[in-house]
Amino acid sequence: MRYATTWKRPPQIIKNRRLAVALQVGFAIWFIAALATLDLDWVRMTEGWSRAVRFAQGFLSPDFTSRWRDISRGLEESLTMTLTSTVVGVAISIPIGIGAARNIAPRAVHAVCRSIIAVSRAVQEIIIAIFFVAMFGFGPFAGFLTLTFATIGFIAKLLADDIEDLDEAQVEAVRATGAGWMQVINYAVQPQVMPRLIGLSVYRLDINFRESSVIGIVGAGGIGATLNTAIDRYEYDSAGAILLIIIVIVMIAEYGSSYLRKFLQ
Amino acid sequence: MTDVTDHLKGDRIWTWRTPRHRLLLWAGWLGLVALFVWCWGVMTKGTIWAFVCDAPAQAADIGGRMIPPSFGYLPELMGPLWDTLNMATLGTMLGVVMAVPVAFLAARNTSPSPRLLRPVAMFVIVASRSINALIWALLLVAILGPGLLAGIIAIALRSIGFIGKLLYEAIEETDPRQIEAVTATGAGPAQVLTYGIVPQVLPAFWGITVFRWDINIRESAILGLVGAGGLGLKLQASLNTLAWPQVTMILIVILGTVVVSEWISGTVRRALI
Numbered sequence: 260m261r262y263a264t265t266w267k268r269p270p271q272i273i274k275n276r277r278l279a280v281a282l283q284v285g286f287a288i289w290f291i292a293a294l295a296t297l298d299l300d301w302v303r304m305t306e307g308w309s310r311a312v313r314f315a316q317g318f319l320s321p322d323f324t325s326r327w328r329d330i331s332r333g334l335e336e337s338l339t340m341t342l343t344s345t346v347v348g349v350a351i352s353i354p355i356g357i358g359a360a361r362n363i364a365p366r367a368v369h370a371v372c373r374s375i376i377a378v379s380r381a382v383q384e385i386i387i388a389i390f391f392v393a394m395f396g397f398g399p400f401a402g403f404l405t406l407t408f409a410t411i412g413f414i415a416k417l418l419a420d421d422i423e424d425l426d427e428a429q430v431e432a433v434r435a436t437g438a439g440w441m442q443v444i445n446y447a448v449q450p451q452v453m454p455r456l457i458g459l460s461v462y463r464l465d466i467n468f469r470e471s472s473v474i475g476i477v478g479a480g481g482i483g484a485t486l487n488t489a490i491d492r493y494e495y496d497s498a499g500a501i502l503l504i505i506i507v508i509v510m511i512a513e514y515g516s517s518y519l520r521k522f523l524q
Numbered sequence: 525m526t527d528v529t530d531h532l533k534g535d536r537i538w539t540w541r542t543p544r545h546r547l548l549l550w551a552g553w554l555g556l557v558a559l560f561v562w563c564w565g566v567m568t569k570g571t572i573w574a575f576v577c578d579a580p581a582q583a584a585d586i587g588g589r590m591i592p593p594s595f596g597y598l599p600e601l602m603g604p605l606w607d608t609l610n611m612a613t614l615g616t617m618l619g620v621v622m623a624v625p626v627a628f629l630a631a632r633n634t635s636p637s638p639r640l641l642r643p644v645a646m647f648v649i650v651a652s653r654s655i656n657a658l659i660w661a662l663l664l665v666a667i668l669g670p671g672l673l674a675g676i677i678a679i680a681l682r683s684i685g686f687i688g689k690l691l692y693e694a695i696e697e698t699d700p701r702q703i704e705a706v707t708a709t710g711a712g713p714a715q716v717l718t719y720g721i722v723p724q725v726l727p728a729f730w731g732i733t734v735f736r737w738d739i740n741i742r743e744s745a746i747l748g749l750v751g752a753g754g755l756g757l758k759l760q761a762s763l764n765t766l767a768w769p770q771v772t773m774i775l776i777v778i779l780g781t782v783v784v785s786e787w788i789s790g791t792v793r794r795a796l797i
Contacts, residue, residue: 299673400576
């Protein structure tokens with residue numbers, strides 16, 4: 260009988276050796292096939308190098324002043340769009356979220372509300388923005404509608420999941436006092452989910468600002484439109500300034516929202 | 525026999541909050557409403573309401589043109605679909621390669637210098653997270669020219685922040701006792717990393733990677749809108765030529781891909797946890 264004299268670390272994730280080998284071989288084949296379809300254009304890339312250097316310079320010495328009017332208008336649109344869409348989106352998603360919770364809504368209402376949520380979550384913001392721009396014309400109003408629509412899917416789903424997880428004992432206690440459906444929602448459900456709802460709304464405010472910087476690319480207003488214009492004009496110093504502003508605002512929003520959530524809970 | 529509420533002297537009624545607290549709450553809500561109204565005014569000052577009123581007619585018009593989807597267009601979409609999947613997967617891989625060192629630099633317990641390198645790593649994470657893949661793609665298409673490579677790098681740059689943040693949190697939550705046990709055997713720093721920390725964060729790492737891959741599939745489907753290849757390029761072309769039945773078909777393909785990738789990622793993550 261021979262014993263192993265050296266220790267070998269056991270496999271971590273996939274225990275079956277054959278499966279592991281097959282996965283590695285399949286991965287290697289796919290990797291080569293994928294790289295083969297890349298179709299790199301070296302001439303274009305070397306031409307682009309000078310632009311990369313200019314962009315890096317623009318980022319290091321951003322130009323806030325010469326396009327300040329455009330930038331401030333874009334920012335104004337983005338920030339107002341963010342706030343209004345979050346408020347309206349949360350207001351609409353509360354009834355939908357309540358309707359989508361299986362434990363307090365009838366089966367038919369539950370199915371309808373869950374499908375609204377599924378549609379809103381499945382489609383990317385930018386595609387919704389394309390359609391809203393086609394329907395409502397260019398500008399921040401289309402962006403506002405896009406962000407509102409996206410907010411509904413996000414808040415309503417998390418709110419519904421939260422309501423489904425709530426403490427049934429409190430609901431039963433309130434119901435035992437003879438409370439109607441509305442009173443059960445108001446006195447048993449609302450106090451339990453309110454802190455989380457506020458937290459989620461603040462978090463969504465943060466997400467909406469980030470998204471508002473993107474949907475401008477397809478014409479829905481905001482700082483993204485300004486950024487797109489700056490890059491199209493090859494004004495990399497203005498583009499660098501806009502990107503820095505976005506990064507700073509997102510950082511403020513992130514720290515602010517985590518502070519606010521701690522304060523409110 | 526005396527009433528139990530005698531000592532409360534009648535007019536004191538129990539309330540949940542103090543009057544001061546209630547006033548503050550009221551002021552807060554009032555402030556929010558005022559802010560909302562003001563923002564609404566600023567936002568809609570350039571809105572042309574005739575277009576907004578016209579929207580239902582426009583929606584009906586576009587909806588009418590979009591149905592039925594042009595199924596004959598489907599074979600032409602297979603190439604871009606393959607490109608989209610490759611872009612997402614290669615981008616995720618490149619992102620992981622860059623995110624792992626950043627995560628180890630950002631985690632308090634593994635960072636070689638918490639004063640100097642940790643803030644740098646944190647800045648990389650925040651900067652990557654705050655700029656959407658579409659904006660990265662916009663920049664990279666201007667630099668590298670249109671094509672898959674710009675999309676791959678855009679996806680990778682956006683993924684650094686996401687993977688880096690979740691991974692460094694996982695590293696900080698590792699059990700110090702296991703690390704101490706490995707250190708006690710006389711292991712060097714590299715051995716502590718491979719035998720003490722890596723096995724603990726490996727399931728989290730795969731979970732995060734698959735989760736990000738799923739998100740990247742969604743993002744890479746639309747990166748073509750700014751010229752980075754894949755399904756988005758076809759979408760842009762169809763939108764520009766107002767070929768609405770083709771747009772519907774592309775949206776169906778994107779939706780199908782997203783649903784399948786979400787299912788795969790959900791299954792893998794459930795198997796890991």
